[in-house]
Amino acid sequence: MGRPKQERAVQTREAILRAAAEVFDEYGYAGASINRILERAGATAGAMYFHFKSKEDLARAVMNAQPETIVPLLESEGLQRMVDITMIWSFQLQRDPLLRAGVRLATEQTGLQDATSYVEWAQIMRDCLNVAREKGELQAGVDPHEMAEFAVEACTGMQIYSSVVSGRTDLPERAVRMWRLLLPGIAVPAVVARTEVSPARVPAALRAEPGPAA
Template sequence: MARQQERARRTRAAIIRSAAVEFGKSGYAAASLNRILEGSRATKGAMYFHFDSKEDLARAVLETAVDRYRTSAERWLARTDLGALDTLHGMIDEIALRLEHDIIVQAEFRLIIEPDFYRDVQSGGGRIVGRATRVLAVRAIDQGQLRADADPDRFTRTVAAALAGQRYLVDIAGGPVDLRARFQEALEVVVEAMATPEWAEKFRADGWRATARLEELGLGL
C-alpha cells in the first residue's frame, strides 16, 4: 500500500511539473493536455485519476506555487540571526531565484495574468510575500532600521509594486537580465527612503548580510 501511494504521489507530481512547463510556455488557453502527458510520461487515465480537467490541473500548479512561496516566507521569518531588513533582502532574493529557476513559480506568474485566473492573485504567492514584508517592516521599525514614522503598509505596497514592475520589465527587455540585481535595486531604493541614518550608514559600510542560495530551494517536486 505504501509503495502504491508513493507511486501515485510521484505520478501526480510529475503531471504537475509537466503542466507547469506547458502553462509557463504556452499559457492556459493554448496549453495542450497531450504535451503535458508526454512530458510527464503518465497515461491519460492516470491524469484524470488525479485531476478532473485542465482547469483543475492549473489550480494544482497554482497551489503548489503558493506552498513554495509560503515555505520561503516562513523560513526567512523564522531567522533569528539577522535584522529585519537583511531578512527581507534574503526573502526577496529567494523569490527572484525562484522566478528565474523554479518552473512552478514561473507558471504561477504566467497563469495569474490570464483572465481565467485573475481572482487567484488575491490568494497567490504575491499576497504571501506581501504579508511577510509587512511583518518585517514592523520589525524593522522596532529595531530602529526604518524610521519611527515609517508606515508599514505604505512600505509594503511600494516594495510590492517595485518588484512587480521589475518582473514585468524583464519580460519586455527580451534579453538576459539579472532579476536578482533588479529586485535588489528596487528594494534598496525603497528602504533608503525610509531608513534611519544609523542603519543607512551601517549598510553603506557592510552591504546586505543575507542572500539566497539555489541549492536551498528544493526545486524537485
C-alpha cells in the same frame, strides 16, 4: 503498504505539477493542453484528475505555488528576509519553471482571475515587515501593510519590464537597485548600513534548494 502508496501519490502529484508548470511557462494558459501536460509528466488522465479537478485547478495550483519555491530557502528575518526573498526570486525566475509559470499565469490571468498569489506574497512581505518593526528596524510612520503591497506591486512591474528588455537576465541587478532606492526611506540608518543587498547572498541558499534545477 500505506506509506509507499502515499509517497507515490505525492511524487505523481509533484510530477504533474512540474510538467504543467513547464507547459504553462512555454505556452501560457490558453496554449497549454491537458494532453501535452500528461505527456510531459508521463502520467495518465486518471492520475491527473485524482489530484486536480481541471486544467483551471491545475493552473491555480501552479500559480499559487510560487512562495514554496523561495520561502523554504530562507533563514533570515525582518528586513533582511524581505530583501532575500526578492533577491532569490530574481534569480529563480531565470531557472525554475514552476516559479516562472506561476508568475506568467498570475500576470496574464487568462481564464483565471485569481489574486491569491499576490495576496499571499503581500502577506509574506507584511510578516517580514512586522518582525522588522518589532526589532526597531523601520522608520517611524512606515506602515507594514502599505509597504508590503507596494513591494509586490514594484516587483510585479519590475519583472515584466525586465522580461521585455532583457529576458529577465538583468532582474537581479534591478532588484538590487530597487532596494538601494527603497531602504533609506523605510529603514533606520543602522539597518540600511547592515542590510546586505547583493546577489552574493543567493548561491548558498540555492545550493540547499530541494528538487532538480531547471
